[in-house]
Amino acid sequence: MSNVTIHAIFDDEVPLLASARTLRSNGVRIKDVFTPFPVHGLDEAIGLPRTWIAICAFIYGITGTCLATLMMWYMMIHDWPTDIGGKPSFSYYMNVPAFIPITFESTVLCAAHGMAITFYLRCWLVPGAKPKNPDPRTTDDKFMMVIETKAENRGNLEAMLRKDGAIEINNNNFKYRN
């Protein structure tokens, strides 16, 4: 039996959320939902796991802290310690108060840019990428649910979607890329 992809279009997020919950409780797997703005509660309604991107940011931040520490220790203490204004650079421990600002900036720099790069690559938002939404109306005011199902279930599913308030149901062969 072959699989078919159904595109169900809603014109409001309230029936969309309700419909997503009904479908999930009936065991239908929702492949994706395209919305013009972040709809709160949609993640759990379609069973999305929580994103790890904040944890990545933390790791990048720690990396930034370490890099800055290493850099300043090497340059100021190890490689060429200079006596500036009668304040010699003997040890990292003695100099650390003066190093705090740059350590902080470097932490923020690495965390922010690392996380942004991860976000853009993970969502494959790169210059020249093709628009990922199958229907251009979904960035304006329409909400689209993408469901993959066996061809025999299609009639049943479409009836359910219509009952829940889908204003349009169609299927095409749009290539998805997450």
Next chain:
Amino acid sequence: MHAESEIRTPLILGKKTYHQISEDIVRPIEGKATKQWYMLLTLATCCFLWGIGCLAYTIGTGIGVWGSNNGVDWAWDITNFVWWIGIGHAGTLISAVLLLFRQKWRMAINRSAEAMTIFAVMCAAIFVVLHTGRPWLDYWLFPLPNQFGSLWVNFNSPLLWDVFAVSTYFSVSLVFWYTGLVPDFAMIRDRAVKPFAKKMYTLLSMGWGGSARHWSRFEEVSLVLAGLSTPLVFSVHSIVSMDFATSIVPGWHTTIFPPYFVAGAVFSGFAMVLTLLLIMRKVYHLENYITVKHIEYMNIIIIVTGSIVGVAYLTELFISWYSGVEYEQYAFINRATGPYWWAYAAMMTCNVVSPQVFWIKKLRTNLAFTFVMSIIVNIGMWFERFVIIVPTLCRTFLPSTWNMYHPTFVDIGIFTGTIGMFFTFFLLFTRYFPVIAQAELKSIIKSSGQEYKDKAKHHAH
């Protein structure tokens, strides 16, 4: 759906649907530019070009063409640098701090405020780059291995902290701004008809589709970037203030500087946001999105930060007297009664006295009055930096080094040029970029839109 008290003033006026919001935001981009826009752009570009001329003259001849001299070796350059970077702070405060505090009114103004931040920091950077005297050697500011036996930069110096702080601040703000723009570019792309516009917005939106998975990452990224930008914005102006505070110059060597500078930065930044938004909402007919309530909220922030600045000025005066240090006392007496007393008086009037009128509701909801006030505050904050720098340096420890400072046409030209550059970029931004974060705005229409609030009220009764 998050229910909101009906007493709260609606943030989006009129009968707006999701589609209507898209239409309203895209109108300035898809429509033809008005005559006023071209006139303003021409004026701004002329100032910008004049600035570039003065800049080239400075680089070609040396900073001797400025009014700075042996005693007053920091003058308009650093005044303008601090002024611009301070203006930038409001953008980050609106987009990051107000996001963390879940202030929904930020959504109508965050995009343009962030754009303002980026352009302001670019203007500030020009002065930092130039004031070194030999800008072609500015790469010496970075810790690069070099031919001098690898003589490294001095990490104990606040001037170097500044290099790191400002570059981090600029790049992080840029990323924060652009990430927010991506879904809005996608909206413009999906409705663009002209092939060239479609191509450009396809490129800018980088393939955004609004999938649930992407939105969930997007929201997390916004939240974490806001969390990172909040301490960042406080650190940047604290570090700028340490350029002064860690020196031993009387009048600069004070521990109050970091909080005082940060409050002043937010104060001047909000004034600049008001200047820009009051024009923008009128020209682009955004009165339903940037409402009088938004202006009032910003004016309240002006009162708060203006009062903090006022308290800081008075604390400085008190502490200089209380310290018993003669030099410290003289620095402040000289500021208030010395040759630059008029700058001090302008600063006190514009920053401390004038914002207090916003306690009157009628005045803080009056748009024309607010516009005039926003310009007064900007002038006052420029004078604050001037007062800190020039009068202090023209009367230091050794009376034989005392001399006056007079700006030359090059000083004035470069400053005018940065104002021109700022407005050129801002005008181009309002013409080609979505000036309001429409995706975010759509998510609050049901809780804060006037129509929905009225409906909810009728239901309740």
